[in-house]
Amino acid sequence: MLATVHAATLLGVRGHPVRVEVHVDNGLPAFNVVGLPDASCKEARDRVRAALVSSGLAWPSRRITVNLAPTGVPKAGAVLDLPMAVGLLVACGEVEPESIDGVAFLGELGLDGSLRPIPGALPLVDAVEVGVVVVAPDNAVEARLVTPTVVHTVPDLRSLVLALRGEEPWPEAGSPAPEAVAFEEPDLVDVRGQRMARFAVEVAAAGAHHLLLIGPPGAGKSMLARRLPGLLPDLTGDQALEVSRIRSAAGEALPTGGLFRRPPWRSPHHGASAAALVGGGSAAMRPGEISLAHGGVLFLDELGEFAPKVLDALRQPLEDGTVQISRVAGSADYPARVLLVAAMNPCPCGGSGAPGGCRCPEHVRLKYLRRVSGPLLDRFDLRIDVDRPEPVELLDGSDGEPSSAVAERVAAARERARSRGVTANVELDASALATAAPLSHEATRLLEATLHAGRLSARGLHRVRTVALTIADLTGREGPVGPDLIDTALGLRIDPFRPAGHGIH
Amino acid sequence: MASTDGVVAAEADLPQAAWLTALLGLPAMGPRRLGALLDNRSPAEAWTAVRSGRPLPEVAEVVGGRVGALTAEWAKAAGDIDPVVVWATNRAAGVDVVALGDAGYPRCLLTDPEPAPVLFALGRLDAVAVPSRVAIVGTRRCTRYGRDVATELGGALAEAGVAVVSGLALGIDGAAHAGALSAGGAPPIGVVATGLDIVYPTANRRLWNRVAEAGVLFSEAPLGTGPRAWRFPSRNRIIAGLADVVVVVESHASGGSLYTVEAALDRDRPVLAVPGPIHSPASRGTNHLLAEGCVPLCGIDDVLTALGLVGSAPLPNDRRTYPDGSDLGVLDAAGWSPTTLDALARRVDLGPVDLASSVARLVRMGWFDEERGFYQRVR
Known part of the structure; x- marks a missing residue:
């Protein structure tokens, strides 16, 4: 007596189809689960048994073997509770095998037989190999995002059995989800003064350039950074689905009305571990903060306080836009294309960082800054000093430019980037950049001089040209990139490592 | 004890400065303690006294309670120091050692309230x-x-x-x-x-x-x-x-x-x-x-x-091009304290691109010096 039930399991941010095979035979009563189940998956035995009994169904005192195929893929979580129970019912003849043809089951069982929602419903439903899926009512909205799969919801095991036997119809899906309520993102109107810092934020949004804000405590670095997502355009359909899939896999509830349509904002604390940041912390290989921020902004406040090893783990994902986690149990890929924004103090004493302006001896200041490695610093195309706003600006009551106005310019700049075949200028490679943004004669000479002075690496040169192009896009300039744009790009790229007092001997 | 080379053969040939150098090489030795040691002895005698480990009452006046430990430490250190070798090392390094009273000692320090015993x-x-x-x-x-x-x-x-x-x-x-x-x-x-x-x-x-x-x-x-x-x-x-x-x-x-x-x-x-x-x-x-x-x-x-000297120094010849237009406004707005682009943007009415390029121009002309994003006027 054998039954096979369609289901899926989550690995990283992707679902993988799973077939739950249940075999019931004579022999000593036993219930074994094989096929790489993790601890919570093995515990399904007890939940399934209790759920069946509570629902008034018979528990077979026979030898039960459950195999989770393919056996090579690790299975994690309680999502396979329901398919195991259905398999048992079919194998014991409680339900006809034909009734589960082409139907997949996903859900966790309570001891009372009720069906509970599971994290990652979106990628899981996406992964099943058949056209009909049964999930818990609370997973309905997420599951229905996957078209054209038919989604049935049942509150408990008993109503499922009745529906499968055809004795009762499938329960009503319930009212459709309410329309999405627009989430209020913080507005740039609240930022007074700081025109250069605001401009840097605008350039970062337009070109997707990583941004480093350096300034004393109270300068408003976090405030500026928090307003960056509000300047980014809405996620496209595919992006929204991908972002929602990742966040669903991480167990986050999707917004009312369906997909995440706005770029995410993640701001992990500086005590975060490397696994928390890049992912792969548990058997299910949970996505890290950098993947949860995919398509949006990853903000690292107090960059100098992060463990240097943790920061360096970010370098490869930042370069490739994906994270590859390999563990003994298997490996997983996560998308990780983020706009990285970081803030740090110029020195440990919290002074302004101006030459002669703080109490820290030079070597103390450098030691503090060197916690951020050179290669990571090199990933920041925009680095700017942020000053504390002056009291006059705080009190005179005039508002800054609102985010909506800035977002319009950003959208226009992104539109120009799209005409070059990329979503943002940062993705342009060397040849595309040369076509999109030829340098004027003076600009070439200026860059040559900067290179000769040793202020710029080859990578830096490419980045400066890209930033200059983004500024041109923002200001609506056409034609070759002029020296003033190169100067501005260089001015927005300060080198905090340069020790004081050099160049006099 | 044998000397390392033939330049100075014996302790008897060593000048005063050599003994002073050896004394200064003792642990926790400063000008005041050395002065006390030399109160009524020649440097050579002071060295012998230190090495013997006998109580040194003059030093006790300067040091206070822990003089016993100090003299013991000195005696131990003095046993390991050969003044002949120390002197030879100084000569080999090309270092002149001048004691207070020697011909080469700076004259302006002779009347000092706390002169260095040896330089x-x-x-x-x-x-x-x-x-x-x-x-x-x-x-x-x-x-x-x-x-x-x-x-x-x-x-x-x-x-x-x-x-x-x-x-x-x-x-x-x-x-x-x-x-x-x-x-x-x-x-x-x-x-x-x-x-x-x-x-x-x-x-x-x-x-x-x-x-x-x-x-x-x-x-x-x-x-x-x-x-x-x-x-x-x-x-x-x-x-x-x-x-x-x-x-x-x-x-x-x-x-x-x-x-x-x-x-x-x-x-x-x-x-x-x-x-x-x-x-x-x-x-x-x-x-x-x-x-x-x-x-x-x-x-x-x-x-x-x-100094009591009369004189006047001419102003150094400034070869920089004088800035004009908005550059001049930026230069004026910068003042003489280190300032950032962000701070400058508040003081002048220029857009980000115009301001950044104006500042970069001023750096190239030699009016500004850039350090870690801070701009300082160069006189």
Whole structure:
């Protein structure tokens, strides 16, 4: 007596189809689960048994073997509770095998037989190999995002059995989800003064350039950074689905009305571990903060306080836009294309960082800054000093430019980037950049001089040209990139490592 | 005990300075303790007394309670030191050792209230013999303004035949000597707090060698002495003693240069302070000195007047192109304190691109100096 039930399991941010095979035979009563189940998956035995009994169904005192195929893929979580129970019912003849043809089951069982929602419903439903899926009512909205799969919801095991036997119809899906309520993102109107810092934020949004804000405590670095997502355009359909899939896999509830349509904002604390940041912390290989921020902004406040090893783990994902986690149990890929924004103090004493302006001896200041490695610093195309706003600006009551106005310019700049075949200028490679943004004669000479002075690496040169192009896009300039744009790009790229007092001997 | 080579064969041939060098090599030995030891003995006798481990009542007066432990420690150390070898090492390193009273000892220090019993010197001892010497001191954490003033003053004084005395520290000290060296003229005098074979700070190694070549480097510490916190203020009294006038270019509210000022006032040396922006922490100490009645230094003439010399230095020839249009507005708005693009954007009515390119132009023309995103005006 054998039954096979369609289901899926989550690995990283992707679902993988799973077939739950249940075999019931004579022999000593036993219930074994094989096929790489993790601890919570093995515990399904007890939940399934209790759920069946509570629902008034018979528990077979026979030898039960459950195999989770393919056996090579690790299975994690309680999502396979329901398919195991259905398999048992079919194998014991409680339900006809034909009734589960082409139907997949996903859900966790309570001891009372009720069906509970599971994290990652979106990628899981996406992964099943058949056209009909049964999930818990609370997973309905997420599951229905996957078209054209038919989604049935049942509150408990008993109503499922009745529906499968055809004795009762499938329960009503319930009212459709309410329309999405627009989430209020913080507005740039609240930022007074700081025109250069605001401009840097605008350039970062337009070109997707990583941004480093350096300034004393109270300068408003976090405030500026928090307003960056509000300047980014809405996620496209595919992006929204991908972002929602990742966040669903991480167990986050999707917004009312369906997909995440706005770029995410993640701001992990500086005590975060490397696994928390890049992912792969548990058997299910949970996505890290950098993947949860995919398509949006990853903000690292107090960059100098992060463990240097943790920061360096970010370098490869930042370069490739994906994270590859390999563990003994298997490996997983996560998308990780983020706009990285970081803030740090110029020195440990919290002074302004101006030459002669703080109490820290030079070597103390450098030691503090060197916690951020050179290669990571090199990933920041925009680095700017942020000053504390002056009291006059705080009190005179005039508002800054609102985010909506800035977002319009950003959208226009992104539109120009799209005409070059990329979503943002940062993705342009060397040849595309040369076509999109030829340098004027003076600009070439200026860059040559900067290179000769040793202020710029080859990578830096490419980045400066890209930033200059983004500024041109923002200001609506056409034609070759002029020296003033190169100067501005260089001015927005300060080198905090340069020790004081050099160049006099 | 055998000597390492044939230059000095026996202890009997050693000069006074050799015994003093050996005594200074003892642990926790400073000028005051050495003075007490030499109260009624010759250096050679003092060495024998220390080595014997007998009680030293004169030292007890200076040291106090723990004299027993100290004499025991000295006796143990003295057993391991061979004055003949120590002397040979100094000779081999090209170090002159002059004791108080020797012919080569700087004359201006003879009348000092706390003269160094021994000075180690690298370079030309006669560099001190120039008619006038000015100490230029200040903070290690200086601004571009302070560095410029120190370099300029150092250069102008050296050119006027005035020797620049300084401590070879980072910041103002180094800048003053760099200026003096590039101008030529009077030989530079450096007073350091480490042994003459230990360059500190290492970033100033080139400057250190150039001062020893063109002028003289003094230290009160025997060879092999690393940087010790107490030696720096102690060194500052020698700087004050060697100088006829002390100039403080930039000083934070507290700092080593204020020790030099104190030492200079004890020795009746005039002190001049360079005024700075009231917002600059690096000028807080100097501005405070001015408030207390210190003479302000507003130009090289003020130093020359304080020295009793008449003179005037011509303004250096400025070859920079004068900025025009919006660049001039940006230059004016910048003031003389370090400022960021963000701060400048508040003060001038220019868009981000116009402002950044104007600032970059001013850097290229030599009106601004950029450091870690901070722009400072260059005089």
